[in-house]
Amino acid sequence: MPDDAAEFVQLITADGSRPSTSLFEAWVTDIDDAQLVARYEDMVVVRRIDVEATALQRQGQLALWPPLLGQEAAQVGSARALEDKDFVFASYRENGVAYCRGIPAVDLLKVWRGTSQSGWNPYDFGMATPQIIIGAQTLHATGYALGMQNDRSDVVSVTYFGDGATSEGDVSEAMVFASTFKAPVVFFCQNNHWAISEPVGLQSKEQLVNRAAGFGMPGVRVDGNDVLAVLAVTREALERARRGDGPTFIEAVTYRMGPHTTADDPTRYREPAELAEWAQRDPIARLGAYLRSTGALTDEVAGTIDETADRVAAELRAGCLALPDPEPLSLFEHVYSEPHRGLDRQRDHYARYLAMFETAPTRPAVQS
Amino acid sequence: MTSQVMTLSKAINAGLRQAMTDDDRVILMGEDIGKLGGVYRITEGLQDSFGERRVMDTPLAESAILGTAVGLAYAGFRPVCEIQFDGFIYPAFDQIVSQVARMHARTAGAVTMPITIRVPFGGGIGAAEHHSDSPEAYFMHASGLRVVSVSNPQDAYTVIQEAIASNDPVLFFEPKRRYHVKGDVELESSGQGRNAMDTARVVSEGRDVTIVSYGGLVQVAVEAAQVASTEGVSVEVIDLRSLAPIDFEAVANSVRKTGRVVIVHEAAESGGLGAEIAAGITERCFYSLNHAPVRVTGFDIPFPPAKLEKYHLPDLDRVLDGLDRALDRPNSLSGLEIS
The missing domain is CATH 3.40.50.970 (Thiamin diphosphate (ThDP)-binding fold, Pyr/PP domains)
Known part of the structure; x- marks a missing residue:
């Protein structure tokens, strides 16, 4: 195992105990058991959404799905630290973050069912359309933060990306800009150890958090499977940004327990033993163990949470199957925000072509 | 004002x-x-x-x-x-x-x-x-x-x-x-209004042949038109201004009148704006054309050293040669089989 507890901020251990020795405890003194139960519910529901979406893909209802299995604490802990007014620029795997931002689960599926390129209006939830180009969104977050700075707002932008993205030039450029201008942005890197088949060691010979110093910003390494620790370090980073002291780089050490996407087969490139070892650090099991030890999580509470998760999953499935296929002429919508003589002509010609089928006799089928 | x-x-x-x-x-x-x-x-x-x-x-x-x-x-x-x-x-x-x-x-x-x-x-x-x-x-x-x-x-x-x-x-x-x-x-x-950005501009009117250009070579086109006029050729010069989308209405109106067109740009020929304009004109006014559209462009090469750029960039003489091609007058390619 490459990481041990001494190397990162951890408030709840893998076996569910809480030593309360970390200085970061100061950032979560207001978090009582009831709130931890709520985070437990978040993670259970997010995992249930993930499992249901994976099933929908296996059943041919989605073209693809990028599972977040194992990363629930990193996403829920950080997203629950945000205020509504903050703005998220994430990659395609941050479905747990989207859930915490209040985005209806079915909206997560539109892209993967192929009915649209964006599931929601970014301004409705303070979360940009998930980015597929690796690392590109870190620049958007930095630019948004510069805009907030210009407006003397205390809004913070947060960008999510993975260990693979840290090799992209855009991420380095974003950290240069953010540092130079002291932009109110948090760089939240989920080190899930794998970029499709490439291990994190191929991206960096150093711990990723060490990059922060070179860009002149604080870096913090956190146990990404500990929802409380993630909440604490994200709060600290947000507070730093909000008071005008600039960006922070967070390396959340977690593990992608599933494939990169449903099209991937991780058995081709990683050992089952590694997966088994990380299963021992499962983010949901550990918080569950802790909350059972305090008495906050009873069988009854757990049962209610499971019912909620099942209901969300059922709604997700029904919503997915009900998503309408877009009309052919919608191809031409929104490419430009103002009239465009070239595209308007193509649209007109294609409309005429489509109209032809309403009146023209059908051509005989080709014999093959 | x-x-x-x-x-x-x-x-x-x-x-x-x-x-x-x-x-x-x-x-x-x-x-x-x-x-x-x-x-x-x-x-x-x-x-x-x-x-x-x-x-x-x-x-x-x-x-x-x-x-x-x-x-x-x-x-x-x-x-x-x-x-x-x-x-x-x-x-x-x-x-x-x-x-x-x-x-x-x-x-x-x-x-x-x-x-x-x-x-x-x-x-x-x-x-x-x-x-x-x-x-x-x-x-x-x-x-x-x-x-x-x-x-x-x-x-x-x-x-x-x-x-x-x-x-x-x-x-x-x-x-x-x-x-x-x-x-x-x-x-x-x-x-x-908001029209300059979206529309082409007729820089000088003419009857015999149209030159379509933009940016730095519009002036070269204008000079070519002036020289051609001394030879009795009336050239219409169009400054595209908008390269995407192209104002094909303006371009086609001109070509329907002149029946001949020369497209002039610095960028390489292959896959360049000239190809798009030639295709768009051919689609719109095929039966008005008296000659295939002619392109006078930079060559398909990386931009050359400074001492060579004058050979690479279309200049007055190359544009005049292009006009001669469009007008079926003796030109650099006369006698050459199209290949």
């Missing part, structure tokens, strides 16, 4: 100043644009007037200039990004074509990208490598972008303001070789 004689570079500067005065969400970003006023002094004096946050000297990272502009647009700003030289735009290519161009479509219209990308472009100034490129065709091919170029101070002043006011992203190509050319500029040009 105030009219003033100024250079093309000064006209862009005046247009930027007016746009920034009209709308405080307009901000300029780029390398050396603040204290220095840009390597071509296009932004001279603007940081003094509007401050460091509205005229931002950025770190040397073109992808970041465009990528942060996307975030600023998300936040309701109208960024005007300067790419210092044409050949420096490629590191920003991904952000331009994958993000700037597509964000409005991706978000079903929720997020607009009113970003203007200013690019000094083209050769004719004896520059080092990567300082004379004509990369406009790459961006014409990327749906979601508008691409414009100007050839004179008046259009520079008007079109830069229209580009900034547009809610769509606009590539604004500035012909470096024309920066210091002077002309009358009507400073209160709002009466021209």
Whole structure:
């Protein structure tokens, strides 16, 4: 195992105990058991959404799905630290973050069912359309933060990306800009150890958090499977940004327990033993163990949470199957925000072509 | 109405100043644009007037200039990004074509990208490598972008303001070789409406043959028309201004009249604007054509060393030769079988 507890901020251990020795405890003194139960519910529901979406893909209802299995604490802990007014620029795997931002689960599926390129209006939830180009969104977050700075707002932008993205030039450029201008942005890197088949060691010979110093910003390494620790370090980073002291780089050490996407087969490139070892650090099991030890999580509470998760999953499935296929002429919508003589002509010609089928006799089928 | 004689570079500067005065969400970003006023002094004096946050000297990272502009647009700003030289735009290519161009479509219209990308472009100034490129065709091919170029101070002043006011992203190509050319500029040009950016301009009317050009070579086309007129040939010169979309109505109207067309640009021939115009004209006015469309362009080569650029760039004689080809008069290719 490459990481041990001494190397990162951890408030709840893998076996569910809480030593309360970390200085970061100061950032979560207001978090009582009831709130931890709520985070437990978040993670259970997010995992249930993930499992249901994976099933929908296996059943041919989605073209693809990028599972977040194992990363629930990193996403829920950080997203629950945000205020509504903050703005998220994430990659395609941050479905747990989207859930915490209040985005209806079915909206997560539109892209993967192929009915649209964006599931929601970014301004409705303070979360940009998930980015597929690796690392590109870190620049958007930095630019948004510069805009907030210009407006003397205390809004913070947060960008999510993975260990693979840290090799992209855009991420380095974003950290240069953010540092130079002291932009109110948090760089939240989920080190899930794998970029499709490439291990994190191929991206960096150093711990990723060490990059922060070179860009002149604080870096913090956190146990990404500990929802409380993630909440604490994200709060600290947000507070730093909000008071005008600039960006922070967070390396959340977690593990992608599933494939990169449903099209991937991780058995081709990683050992089952590694997966088994990380299963021992499962983010949901550990918080569950802790909350059972305090008495906050009873069988009854757990049962209610499971019912909620099942209901969300059922709604997700029904919503997915009900998503309408877009009309052919919608191809031409929104490419430009103002009239465009070239595209308007193509649209007109294609409309005429489509109209032809309403009146023209059908051509005989080709014999093959 | 105030009219003033100024250079093309000064006209862009005046247009930027007016746009920034009209709308405080307009901000300029780029390398050396603040204290220095840009390597071509296009932004001279603007940081003094509007401050460091509205005229931002950025770190040397073109992808970041465009990528942060996307975030600023998300936040309701109208960024005007300067790419210092044409050949420096490629590191920003991904952000331009994958993000700037597509964000409005991706978000079903929720997020607009009113970003203007200013690019000094083209050769004719004896520059080092990567300082004379004509990369406009790459961006014409990327749906979601508008691409414009100007050839004179008046259009520079008007079109830069229209580009900034547009809610769509606009590539604004500035012909470096024309920066210091002077002309009358009507400073209160709002009466021209939003048409200059979207429409081609008939520079000089003619009957026998049409030259279609843009940017730095419009003046060469005008000179060719003047020489041709001494030989009794009446040439119509069209300055496209909008490269994407192309104002085919204006071009086709001219070609229907003349029946012959020569397309002139600095960029390489293959896959260039000339190909698009030739195809578009052929589709629209095939039966008006008396000769196949003729292209006079840069060769399909990397931009050559300064001492060779005069052979690479279309000049007066090459445009005249192109006119001769279109007019079926003796020319450099006479007697050569088409291959």
